[in-house]
């Protein structure tokens with residue numbers, strides 16, 4: 717699905733990605749983890765087509781990426797909701813700007829809001845919602861467009877511990893119901909081990925290690941002591957406290 721070859725990105729003199737190579741298989745999940753400033757967001761935005769590399773190529777489904785792809789869904793760190801639109805309009809707007817027929821947009825919006833348990837908030841504005849509710853609206857808006865590639869930047873970083881777990885469960889369930897290629901950037905080790913089939917560890921503009929996650933998708937993972945041993949293995953690769 718995704719092939720990244722010799723990617724190099726700098727912001728002026730600041731090197732954000734230095735010859736990064738990465739392969740991600742179709743319909744798998746991948747968590748990118750590393751300390752603040754190591755280049756995670758830059759890598760995600762480049763895969764989204766939002767940042768142009770100085771050097772290197774990204775192939776998605778065999779095609780060279782040159783601009784934003786219609787079938788890539790991005791969930792940004794700060795939710796990116798439109799404050800002047802209600803929950804309903806934030807979700808349906810995305811469909812209508814894609815030229816969906818109005819009736820289809822209504823049905824899809826209703827279904828996705830119900831699926832994510834936010835239908836009851838449909839007439840509220842983002843400022844009236846908690847962080848977890850806002851994140852669910854952001855996920856709903858992106859999922860309504862049925863992307864084949866879903867990119868998430870720190871999906872639970874602004875949330876308290878219980879809401880974090882709730883959002884992570886929602887993301888995993890969405891994936892289990894309808895596998896898509898999913899890339900999650902995080903600086904949270906448990907989140908990476910919970911949501912990543914593959915875990916990519918970054919440090920200072922480079923990928924330093926890749927791990928396959930034998931526990932991905934297993935039932936009652938958070939009650940399994942082996943899961944926490946795996947988290948410790950991931951932690952060993954992370955050089956700075958994060």
Ligand SMILES: Nc1ncnc2c1ncn2[C@@H]1O[C@H](COP(=O)(O)OP(=O)(O)O)[C@@H](O)[C@H]1O
Nearest residue numbers: 727730731732751752753754755756757758759
């Ligand atoms: N728009 C920008 N202009 C200049 N430097 C930037 C910009 N965005 C990020 N950087 C720098 O690039 C490096 C990588 O940033 P980023 O990709 O945001 O890392 P992360 O998401 O891992 O915290 C950091 O040193 C950061 O300061």
Ligand SMILES: [Mg+2]
Nearest residue numbers: 756757758869
């Ligand atoms: Mg970031």
